Amino acid sequence: MPQIDLLHAPDDREVTVKDILAGPCPRRRLISMGIHPGDRLIKYRSAHWGPVLVRNVTQNATRIAIGRGLARKIIVTP
Amino acid sequence: MKKAFTIALVGQPNSGKSTLFNVLADRKAMASNFSGTSVEISRTEMMARGRIFHVVDLPGIYSLNPGDEAENVTLRYLMEQPVDLIVNVVDASLLSRSLELTVELGELGIPMVIALNMWDEAGRKGLRIYPEKLEERLGIRVRPTSALYGKGVTRLVETSYRCLVGGCEAPRLLRYTSHVEDLVRNLEERIKPMVRPPMRGTSRFYAIKLLENPDFFALPSSEALAAYAKGLRRSIQASHHVDAYEAVSYERHHLSMKLTEEISHFVDRRSRSLRDKLDRYLLHPIAGQFFMLLYLVFFFSMIFLVGNLLSGLMEPLLQRIPALYAGLANTSPFWWHTVNGAYQGFAGALGIVLPYFLPLSFLTALFMDTGYLARMAFLMDGVMHRVGLHGKSVAPFIMGLGCSVPAIYATRILENRRDRTLTALLIPFIPCSARTAVIFALAAAFAGPWGAVFVYLLVAVVIGLTGKWLTLFLGKPIGLVLEIPELRVPSPGVSLNKTWSMIREFIFVAVPFLVAGSIGMSWLEMAGVDSVVNDSLSPFVNSLLGLPVALGAVLLFAFFRKELVLIMAVTALGAGSLTDLPMTATQVMVFVVFVTFYFPCFSTFVVMWREFGARIAWASAVVSLTVATLAALAVRFLW
Numbered sequence: 085m086p087q088i089d090l091l092h093a094p095d096d097r098e099v100t101v102k103d104i105l106a107g108p109c110p111r112r113r114l115i116s117m118g119i120h121p122g123d124r125l126i127k128y129r130s131a132h133w134g135p136v137l138v139r140n141v142t143q144n145a146t147r148i149a150i151g152r153g154l155a156r157k158i159i160v161t162p
Numbered sequence: 163m164k165k166a167f168t169i170a171l172v173g174q175p176n177s178g179k180s181t182l183f184n185v186l187a188d189r190k191a192m193a194s195n196f197s198g199t200s201v202e203i204s205r206t207e208m209m210a211r212g213r214i215f216h217v218v219d220l221p222g223i224y225s226l227n228p229g230d231e232a233e234n235v236t237l238r239y240l241m242e243q244p245v246d247l248i249v250n251v252v253d254a255s256l257l258s259r260s261l262e263l264t265v266e267l268g269e270l271g272i273p274m275v276i277a278l279n280m281w282d283e284a285g286r287k288g289l290r291i292y293p294e295k296l297e298e299r300l301g302i303r304v305r306p307t308s309a310l311y312g313k314g315v316t317r318l319v320e321t322s323y324r325c326l327v328g329g330c331e332a333p334r335l336l337r338y339t340s341h342v343e344d345l346v347r348n349l350e351e352r353i354k355p356m357v358r359p360p361m362r363g364t365s366r367f368y369a370i371k372l373l374e375n376p377d378f379f380a381l382p383s384s385e386a387l388a389a390y391a392k393g394l395r396r397s398i399q400a401s402h403h404v405d406a407y408e409a410v411s412y413e414r415h416h417l418s419m420k421l422t423e424e425i426s427h428f429v430d431r432r433s434r435s436l437r438d439k440l441d442r443y444l445l446h447p448i449a450g451q452f453f454m455l456l457y458l459v460f461f462f463s464m465i466f467l468v469g470n471l472l473s474g475l476m477e478p479l480l481q482r483i484p485a486l487y488a489g490l491a492n493t494s495p496f497w498w499h500t501v502n503g504a505y506q507g508f509a510g511a512l513g514i515v516l517p518y519f520l521p522l523s524f525l526t527a528l529f530m531d532t533g534y535l536a537r538m539a540f541l542m543d544g545v546m547h548r549v550g551l552h553g554k555s556v557a558p559f560i561m562g563l564g565c566s567v568p569a570i571y572a573t574r575i576l577e578n579r580r581d582r583t584l585t586a587l588l589i590p591f592i593p594c595s596a597r598t599a600v601i602f603a604l605a606a607a608f609a610g611p612w613g614a615v616f617v618y619l620l621v622a623v624v625i626g627l628t629g630k631w632l633t634l635f636l637g638k639p640i641g642l643v644l645e646i647p648e649l650r651v652p653s654p655g656v657s658l659n660k661t662w663s664m665i666r667e668f669i670f671v672a673v674p675f676l677v678a679g680s681i682g683m684s685w686l687e688m689a690g691v692d693s694v695v696n697d698s699l700s701p702f703v704n705s706l707l708g709l710p711v712a713l714g715a716v717l718l719f720a721f722f723r724k725e726l727v728l729i730m731a732v733t734a735l736g737a738g739s740l741t742d743l744p745m746t747a748t749q750v751m752v753f754v755v756f757v758t759f760y761f762p763c764f765s766t767f768v769v770m771w772r773e774f775g776a777r778i779a780w781a782s783a784v785v786s787l788t789v790a791t792l793a794a795l796a797v798r799f800l801w
Binding site: 110118137145150154 | 224225227255256258259287289405407408411412415419428441445447448539540541543544552553577641642643644645646647648
């Protein structure tokens with residue numbers, strides 16, 4: 085299965101989080117805000133600048149904005 | 163005397179703790195629809211059935227492992243202060259994630275009641291929750307509430323009362339999966355002898371925390387224990403392939419997922435589409451920016467228009483007063499100066515500051531409850547990156563439009579010290595309500611609305627350049643993770659209430675200060691002290707900035723409250739009212755710009771010192787004075 089990072093994931097489609105390659109601090113942050121490996125996310129259509137907007141479908145949660153640098157470290161599969 | 167119980171409101175950010183707190187208390191904590199706007203502990207007393215209860219509103223936390231300073235505050239409070247009952251405020255519309263904290267709080271072993279807040283929101287999302295099932299699973303009382311509209315709060319209070327007076331339980335402990343559970347119990351056995359009163363929390367709680375976090379502060383340090391815990395952490399790492407912190411947080415995650423499945427199910431979710439559609443526009447990369455601009459234009463023009471209108475209504479009334487005591491000037495100059503000083507302070511507060519403060523407070527209160535602040539943070543993230551910050555700093559900045567003091571506290575929502583310091587150094591440049599009044603009142607009198615627009619544009623440029631300049635001394639920013647809460651319709655009643663409490667504070671705290679300051683100024687003038695100050699500041703005020711010499715003392719004393727500037731300027735220059743100030747339009751603009759940027763006021767300086775230490779407080783003073791001088795000079799020669 086192809087693996088891409090969240091920043092380059094297709095818009096408006098569900099993806100599954102495979103791994104978070106960030107350092108321990110941002111990794112903990114993401115987990116405590118409800119983004120875990122294995123969760124299904126929807127990435128909303130976004131601009132070529134500014135943060136990426138996702139919604140955790142597994143938890144039916146609110147949207148979370150993730151900075152571009154961090155989004156690049158979240159590995160997802162379709 | 164019966165014991166006064168303490169109730170602590172604990173919940174995840176944006177679960178509505180502060181809104182609930184505001185309903186419980188007459189006093190209003192700063193609440194908004196943005197994660198982590200209350201970062202100071204608010205306390206109040208509440209009467210129920212003739213007994214007094216202390217209620218504390220603790221800053222929102224995602225978990226009891228502090229990720230930012232606001233979370234640290236809550237954890238320390240729970241570990242160090244006597245709490246008789248935790249009211250766990252759960253965002254019912256975000257059930258599964260919110261219950262992770264519930265599970266963790268349960269490990270503390272403190273009696274607990276759950277407020278399933280935003281009950282209406284959950285219903286709209288199509289989430290059907292059965293509170294009685296949750297009660298059964300955890301063995302504690304669960305009450306649905308909708309704090310924003312005051313629903314269910316009476317029952318919650320009744321339940322808490324019965325729980326405290328009649329005695330009640332801590333939540334039932336939920337067990338982890340076997341491997342982690344065994345390790346926890348193992349560690350718990352070793353810790354048990356160390357956990358003695360007055361230490362709070364169960365030995366299980368300490369065991370779990372020690373597994374998660376090697377530097378957990380609340381345990382007496384013991385090398386043997388630390389080494390043992392280290393071994394257990396390695397064992398988890400080896401078998402779970404993640405560090406112990408994550409393994410434990412997954413345990414809680416799974417427990418809460420399971421709980422959610424047991425106590426709720428989805429029915430339909432059609433009704434959300436309207437707000438979702440609205441959000442598509444509000445968060446759209448281009449349309450969103452346009453809406454934001456539109457919103458800001460609306461926000462400031464309302465303040466300008468309403469402020470102007472109210473000020474125009476007040477002025478004729480206030481101008482009749484001086485004639486009443488004019489006779490004193492001949493009979494007793496001392497009393498004339500005293501009464502006149504008091505009048506100037508009073509008239510300035512009611513005629514100049516209050517008219518602008520009123521619409522600002524109301525619009526801010528309304529705005530805070532909608533959830534638009536988080537959207538602004540999202541939209542501004544790109545721009546903020548250029549200044550070396552990220553979108554989250556927008557929240558403290560926007561709060562700074564009200565007052566710099568809560569804004570500086572609000573920087574605690576930022577996760578690291580670098581972002582906190584930079585944001586706090588930039589906050590004093592945001593015109594607070596006092597300075598907004600100065601800007602708008604002087605602009606209205608001399609330069610028209612464009613004068614005000616010019617000052618705000620200058621503020622943006624100054625923040626940008628100063629941020630850029632300060633980042634040269636600091637490291638790189640780290641990434642943004644920000645929750646975007648659902649849009650909500652604000653309740654005008656709640657907003658009016660908040661406005662009233664802000665106005666009340668202004669009238670009872672600021673106005674006496676303004677009157678006293680103005681009397682003091684008037685005395686100094688009578689005694690001729692002001693001319694000494696003026697003369698010594700003259701090279702700066704007059705030669706460098708080109709302002710009237712008499713403004714030297716004004717600028718010096720305005721350090722205490724910047725609202726004083728207008729009133730004192732009128733007194734010092736011997737003008738009858740603001741429009742009669744003997745200054746040219748350029749001088750007024752130089753003055754406004756300098757006042758906007760120079761030195762944080764006294765309270766801001768004190769808070770800055772307390773939060774960041776002397777070095778940063780003085781740095782802020784030096785930076786702002788430098789920036790103010792440069793900006794004022796630029797205006798003097800370019801306007």
